[in-house]
Amino acid sequence: MTPESLYVSRRAFLAGAAMAAAGAALAACTGGPATSPSFCDGATASVSHDELGDALTSCQDITSYNNFYEFSYGKESVARLAQGFKTSPWTVTVSGLVDKPGRFSVGELIQRHQPAERVYRMRCVEAWSMVVPWTGFPLAQLLEDVQPKAEAKFVRFVSFYDAKQMPGDSSLPFPYFEGLRLDEARHDLTILATGLYGKPLPPQDGAPIRLVVPWKYGFKSAKSILGIELVDKQPTTFWSTLAPSEYGFYANVNPNVDHPRWSQASERRIGVLERRETLLFNGYDEVAPLYAGMDLAENY
Ligand SMILES: Nc1nc2c(c(=O)[nH]1)N[C@H]1C(S)=C(S)[C@@H](COP(=O)(O)O)O[C@H]1N2
Numbered sequence: 001m002t003p004e005s006l007y008v009s010r011r012a013f014l015a016g017a018a019m020a021a022a023g024a025a026l027a028a029c030t031g032g033p034a035t036s037p038s039f040c041d042g043a044t045a046s047v048s049h050d051e052l053g054d055a056l057t058s059c060q061d062i063t064s065y066n067n068f069y070e071f072s073y074g075k076e077s078v079a080r081l082a083q084g085f086k087t088s089p090w091t092v093t094v095s096g097l098v099d100k101p102g103r104f105s106v107g108e109l110i111q112r113h114q115p116a117e118r119v120y121r122m123r124c125v126e127a128w129s130m131v132v133p134w135t136g137f138p139l140a141q142l143l144e145d146v147q148p149k150a151e152a153k154f155v156r157f158v159s160f161y162d163a164k165q166m167p168g169d170s171s172l173p174f175p176y177f178e179g180l181r182l183d184e185a186r187h188d189l190t191i192l193a194t195g196l197y198g199k200p201l202p203p204q205d206g207a208p209i210r211l212v213v214p215w216k217y218g219f220k221s222a223k224s225i226l227g228i229e230l231v232d233k234q235p236t237t238f239w240s241t242l243a244p245s246e247y248g249f250y251a252n253v254n255p256n257v258d259h260p261r262w263s264q265a266s267e268r269r270i271g272v273l274e275r276r277e278t279l280l281f282n283g284y285d286e287v288a289p290l291y292a293g294m295d296l297a298e299n300y
């Protein structure tokens with residue numbers, strides 16, 4: 001080796017080590033190793049900030065720090081374990097108390113409802129949050145198509161489950177199930193998301209179609225939905241079945257109602273150092289009329 005090649009390679013080595021250290025520090029504070037960069041190559045959003053002035057969370061963080069228990073308890077391993085998840089073909093069944101039940105392929109739903117960008121804050125009950133540029137369409141549009149009967153008062157959502165493809169803890173009561181009051185489901189903020197950062201959803205974020213209810217804790221936003229059912233009684237939910245004292249049906253983001261294990265007064269925005277105060281309804285004040293006269297501590 002010539003002195004120059006030694007010098008150059010040593011310099012490259014040092015630069016590489018510095019990069020690796022910086023990368024490790026970044027991973028430590030944002031919660032994990034990056035996913036395959038390919039999904040985020042060419043990721044696009046029309047804005048860099050939400051309407052409150054908060055920066056979008058990076059594509060890398062949104063796709064590598066995930067709660068999806070069908071795959072794993074470990075947020076940082078979901079992306080890897082979900083890589084081969086088969087999400088096509090995929091049909092969503094809408095049934096129950098409706099005049100026009102139907103089965104819709106995700107392709108048909110996209111054709112008919114023309115998903116558009118919706119930048120929403122996403123607040124997990126574990127007190128971390130993100131700002132995500134989803135692509136989606138109002139659930140209200142799909143409900144309009146199936147025509148709920150007068151007796152329909154709630155909407156139930158059921159996720160996909162296949163133990164062969166999903167190596168998470170099979171003693172949990174999968175498939176994951178969730179619910180909304182019909183008026184919540186019809187609110188314009190409630191969307192079915194089919195993409196993020198301008199691309200079809202990656203498996204770890206709930207491909208090919210997931211619910212997003214931005215004023216509620218993240219666990220309400222069921223991923224990889226197969227079934228939507230209109231019912232007359234308040235449905236049970238995955239988390240309130242597992243731990244009724246910890247997770248209620250409403251799960252509205254509320255700084256004044258603590259979870260037994262997590263104060264909800266403040267939150268950690270992924271990729272941002274300082275904690276921030278939690279906002280009532282996650283800052284979506286327009287949903288307040290849905291809960292007029294309701295005790296939000298009792299209806300947690
Ligand atoms: N089917 C299913 N949906 C789910 C979950 C899950 O484990 N399984 N986790 C929920 C929780 S706790 C959160 S915080 C969000 C996380 O969504 P994200 O990984 O896209 O940020 O998904 C929700 N939807």
Ligand SMILES: [Mo]
Pocket residue numbers: 067123124125126217218219
């Ligand atoms: Mo969550």
